[in-house]
Amino acid sequence: MALNPKVFEEVSKIFKAYLETKELRKTPERFAILEEIYSRTEHFDVESLFISMQEKKYRVSRATLYNTLDLLEDCFLVTRHQFGKNMSQFEKSFPNRQHDHLICTDCNKVVEFCDPRIYSIQKMMEETQSFKVIHHSLTFYASCTKKDCDNFGKNNSVYRQSENQSNS
Amino acid sequence: MALNPKVFEEVSKIFKAYLETKELRKTPERFAILEEIYSRTEHFDVESLFISMQEKKYRVSRATLYNTLDLLEDCFLVTRHQFGKNMSQFEKSFPNRQHDHLICTDCNKVVEFCDPRIYSIQKMMEETQSFKVIHHSLTFYASCTKKDCDNFGKNNSVYRQSENQSNS
DNA sequence: CTCGGTGCAAAGCTTTTGCATCCGC
DNA sequence: GCGGATGCAAAAGCTTTGCACCGAG
Secondary structure, three states: OOOOHHHHHHHHHHHHHHHHHOOOOOOHHHHHHHHHHHOOOOOEEHHHHHHHHHHOOOOOOHHHHHHHHHHHHHOOOEEEEOOOOOOOEEEEOOOOOOOEEEEEOOOOOEEEEOOHHHHHHHHHHHHHHOEEEEEEEEEEEEEEOOOOOOOOOOOOOOOOOOOOOOOO | OOOOHHHHHHHHHHHHHHHHHOOOOOOHHHHHHHHHHHOOOOOEEHHHHHHHHHHOOOOOOHHHHHHHHHHHHHOOOEEEEOOOOOOOEEEEOOOOOOOEEEEEOOOOOEEEEOOHHHHHHHHHHHHHHOEEEEEEEEEEEEEEOOOOOOOOOOOOOOOOOOOOOOOO
16 A cells, blocks of 8 residues: 555565575565565554455465565564464564554554663673574553543453453 | 472462452362462473373363463463464463563573663653553564574574574 | 476364363352 | 353364475576
8 A cells, every 4th residue: 555666676675685695586476475565554464464465466375475474574574573372463674663562452552662772681681691682572561541542441450351362 | 390389379379369359269270270380490381281280180171271371361470471473481470570581593592681671661651652561571582692502503694594483 | 497486275283162061169 | 059160172263284386597
């Protein structure tokens, strides 16, 4: 929907370079998937990607989607998240800045944020632990204190309700 | 193996109070599962818990394990993690301090750490976003720079190898 | 022409559900 | 005794795999 041509050109280049480095083939399916992902603005799961691509010109199988997502994650063009129990969610990596997430446990609303202190923690970990950090994931699980939250007040008891893991 | 009686007595009390609050039954299975979890020192998954309990006196079903883990998570006696794609991992919450994880993408080794800066980020998020943070999850994915890492050097290319998600 | 990639369907694995039985309250 | 909890097995849901065919290099 909102594909930025310049961004797409740029990430295509990166993907091509990656495929060449790994001696993998530059198939039309792989670039169609990249294009579809970079047309999206929100987080998505494999199933919604599969449906979107079926509705359009391309007929790709789930197997190809999983394969390509692994490649795109490997070359840092998409980021994988594990918010819920049984489903990976993905998002494009560019032009987003590195960011993290706050998730409302009432309505599953996602707020993105960015904080330099995480980078300083990372630096310290690398120095003290002899690791090279490749990426990180920080998620706050929270309940909304605003009255306009879809589920305001549902979780104000001492113990949380069991969470609804489905997407809103 | 390493069950601390005082800790177990304490968490049993908490679990009892929780069950009473929710008007749920205090079944022997539930306390057997709590005991098994608090005998463990490492992260674990449902299957390994199932096998451990089968090898011992208690015969609990997977269904009961899942049910009880939900309850224990709900009253904060157990913490759930989503390190990999398709499997929840758990750990006891006490007497551990709040901590986070660094995972070696080569050998899946887990390092725990603790940093007060995360709490300050959380505080700021609560103030600016009108959310009450219930818990958080921060994980660094890293490759080891030490020669004694089980897989030292395997991931030193520009692009990561596809990760082995099985437990070491 | 070769062999990696694809689509399809079946299999795999974790987690959930249905139902008869059991037992805490 | 009532109704929630359990065990078992079957089902569900996401992901991977096997195989024949296709097409990029």
